[in-house]
Amino acid sequence: xxxxxxxTDRHRRILHRLPWWLAAIFLVGIxxxxxxxxxxxxxxxxxDNMEMFSGGLKLWPxxxxxxxxxxxxxxxxxxxxxxxxxxxxxxxxVIVTIRCATAGYVLARYKFRGSKLFLGVLVATLxxxxxxxxxxxxxxxxxxxxxxxxxxxxxxxxxxxxxSAILIYFGYFRQIPRELEEAALVDGAxxxxxxxxxxxxxxxxxxxxxxxxxxITTWNAFFLPLVFTxxxxxxxxxxxxxxxxxGETATDWxxxxxxxxxSIVPVVVLFIFMQRYFVEGISGAVKS
Amino acid sequence: MQxxxxxxxxxxxxxxxRHGWKKxxxxxxxxxxxxxxxxxxxxxxxxxxYWYSLVxxxxxxxxxxxxxxxxxxxxxxxxxxxxxxxxxxLFMLLVVPARxxxxxxxxxVLNSPKLPLIGVLRSAFFIPVVTTTAIIxxxxxxxxxxxxxxxxxxxxxxxxxxxxxxxxxxxxLPTAAVLYIWKFFGVTxxxxxxxxxxxxxxxxxxxxxxxxxxxxxxxYITLPMLKPFLIIITVxxxxxxxxxxxxxxxxxxxxxxxxxxxxxxxIYRWAFAAPIPQLGHASAAAVIFxxxxxxxxxxxxxxVYAGRRLRGEQR
Numbered sequence: 001x002x003x004x005x006x007x008t009d010r011h012r013r014i015l016h017r018l019p020w021w022l023a024a025i026f027l028v029g030i031x032x033x034x035x036x037x038x039x040x041x042x043x044x045x046x047x048d049n050m051e052m053f054s055g056g057l058k059l060w061p062x063x064x065x066x067x068x069x070x071x072x073x074x075x076x077x078x079x080x081x082x083x084x085x086x087x088x089x090x091x092x093x094v095i096v097t098i099r100c101a102t103a104g105y106v107l108a109r110y111k112f113r114g115s116k117l118f119l120g121v122l123v124a125t126l127x128x129x130x131x132x133x134x135x136x137x138x139x140x141x142x143x144x145x146x147x148x149x150x151x152x153x154x155x156x157x158x159x160x161x162x163x164s165a166i167l168i169y170f171g172y173f174r175q176i177p178r179e180l181e182e183a184a185l186v187d188g189a190x191x192x193x194x195x196x197x198x199x200x201x202x203x204x205x206x207x208x209x210x211x212x213x214x215x216i217t218t219w220n221a222f223f224l225p226l227v228f229t230x231x232x233x234x235x236x237x238x239x240x241x242x243x244x245x246x247g248e249t250a251t252d253w254x255x256x257x258x259x260x261x262x263s264i265v266p267v268v269v270l271f272i273f274m275q276r277y278f279v280e281g282i283s284g285a286v287k288s
Numbered sequence: 289m290q291x292x293x294x295x296x297x298x299x300x301x302x303x304x305x306r307h308g309w310k311k312x313x314x315x316x317x318x319x320x321x322x323x324x325x326x327x328x329x330x331x332x333x334x335x336x337x338y339w340y341s342l343v344x345x346x347x348x349x350x351x352x353x354x355x356x357x358x359x360x361x362x363x364x365x366x367x368x369x370x371x372x373x374x375x376x377x378l379f380m381l382l383v384v385p386a387r388x389x390x391x392x393x394x395x396x397v398l399n400s401p402k403l404p405l406i407g408v409l410r411s412a413f414f415i416p417v418v419t420t421t422a423i424i425x426x427x428x429x430x431x432x433x434x435x436x437x438x439x440x441x442x443x444x445x446x447x448x449x450x451x452x453x454x455x456x457x458x459x460x461l462p463t464a465a466v467l468y469i470w471k472f473f474g475v476t477x478x479x480x481x482x483x484x485x486x487x488x489x490x491x492x493x494x495x496x497x498x499x500x501x502x503x504x505x506x507x508y509i510t511l512p513m514l515k516p517f518l519i520i521i522t523v524x525x526x527x528x529x530x531x532x533x534x535x536x537x538x539x540x541x542x543x544x545x546x547x548x549x550x551x552x553x554x555i556y557r558w559a560f561a562a563p564i565p566q567l568g569h570a571s572a573a574a575v576i577f578x579x580x581x582x583x584x585x586x587x588x589x590x591x592v593y594a595g596r597r598l599r600g601e602q603r
Contacts, residue, residue, distance in 0.1 A: 023403060024403055024409070027403075027409050028405065031409055031412035031413060034470070052438075099326075106319055107319075112312060125334070126585065129530055130531070131552030131555050132555075132574045132575075132577055135337065135567055136340065137329055140329075140332065140336075159325035159326055159328055159329025161326065166322070219420065220419070220420040220421060220534075238423070239422035242426045242538075246426050246429070256426070268419065271415070272411070278418070279478055282479070283478050283479065286483055
């Protein structure tokens with residue numbers, strides 16, 4: 001008797017879940033369509049140029065042409081562009097993370113002359129577009145002899161507003177109880193030690209969020225790297241290299257697809273592993 | 289209890305404005321990297337743009353000659369500037385409703401705790417966001433090519449005539465808008481997920497016990513709770529559509545015949561792509577563009593304030 005009840009119960013539960021599974025299957029279909037351009041790009045990077053034209057949207061290449069990657073890496077210089085991008089991105093991430101952490105900390109924990117004004121100016125520049133600042137940025141980089149160099153590009157990228165990163169740190173340091181600082185003080189830690197050995201380790205999740213967001217922004221940056229490498233093609237980043245590739249060798253489309261895959265894979269891999277921090281950083285904009 | 293204690297703690301910090309000179313020095317050392325970099329590459333350019341917009345200046349190496357407001361006169365008299373202004377706003381109108389409303393639907397489905405595979409689905413819809421916009425633009429230019437692209441070869445295989453997605457005067461902007469919506473859909477989706485997660489689940493359970501149906505749950509709980517967020521999310525999305533140089537430049541570079549030339553491309557054309565760069569003219573356009581962004585930003589601050597009040601009233 002009770003077994004029957006149990007079974008109908010289970011049936012009912014499965015039936016209850018059924019619409020959700022149907023919805024999930026439907027959404028998986030849409031999701032595959034959603035990422036189809038990337039799947040197509042991956043497959044195109046392994047087709048030969050003839051098949052790329054005739055093959056339409058077919059995903060599985062009839063013959064795997066690994067040579068596309070060799071051409072993209074050597075002939076189209078994507079090996080070099082990738083190294084440039086990695087150098088620029090990693091150094092920019094380090095500079096931005098440090099400067100936003102220290103600024104956010106000081107602004108959150110100390111009131112000093114000008115602190116309100118400082119915050120006000122930051123918030124006012126939250127949305128400054130690159131198209132607005134680009135001309136003076138180029139001019140000042142020329143005056144400092146930093147145009148046409150990776151270090152100039154790094155400095156200009158690190159000097160972009162990054163207001164949201166400072167505000168994330170600000171919000172986090174603000175809610176740390178005062179006792180913690182006092183305890184550190186009793187232990188004899190000064191200003192700098194309190195920050196580096198007490199506060200910064202506490203803010204590890206925030207640091208991860210800021211670092212991941214900055215990494216992806218910098219890796220994908222296009223406007224500044226484009227303008228900084230006009231006369232130095234060897235300093236291009238992958239995004240600028242891709243644009244130039246199409247202009248220079250307009251016929252090698254499967255090589256282009258391979259170059260695209262080389263350029264995009266690092267960010268996608270990073271995203272898959274650090275997704276949580278990335279999502280947290282973006283939703284922070286709404287919560288605050 | 290804990291909350292109130294924390295609040296007094298913060299106040300204690302605020303009420304101690306006098307530090308020793310040593311501490312003040314350290315405060316400014318901590319701010320120094322931001323002051324230097326952000327001052328040099330964000331604040332200074334904003335101010336300098338105003339000066340540059342008042343000079344005649346043909347090339348970064350050449351001299352600047354003060355000409356008063358004549359750059360502004362030229363910009364205002366240039367039909368192509370108003371064209372780029374119009375394209376920027378039109379693009380915003382095409383993109384924002386879709387991004388804000390369609391993402392809300394998807395976010396509500398993806399917020400349901402009963403949905404299987406929820407993590408995988410969220411990631412899939414988010415992946416376009418993290419990929420490089422400029423590369424998407426270049427690849428899509430090939431994919432949508434009227435003679436060699438795969439989309440058109442499939443269309444023709446099924447007997448349709450080929451479509452020149454990016455070359456057609458009336459089709460180029462909507463095509464770019466669709467790609468843009470696809471690329472940044474995930475951002476707004478995350479905004480909405482964050483907003484939805486502020487609604488306590490118990491509220492739904494309590495309402496369901498009282499006999500409320502799905503539509504009623506949506507109408508009387510979800511919708512009112514989301515109203516304050518709608519303002520913030522809409523304006524965040526509007527602001528983001530102003531930063532669209534990467535996609536537009538790689539996709540169409542403003543063509544065909546300026547039909548997709550947004551203000552950022554207009555500035556770029558006058559400053560970097562012209563045979564004789566007209567940096568004063570470009571700066572004047574940049575200042576006007578900056579004012580547009582600032583006005584929307586001001587509306588946002590007002591919107592956030594109004595949103596707070598709305599939320600306050602509900603409590």
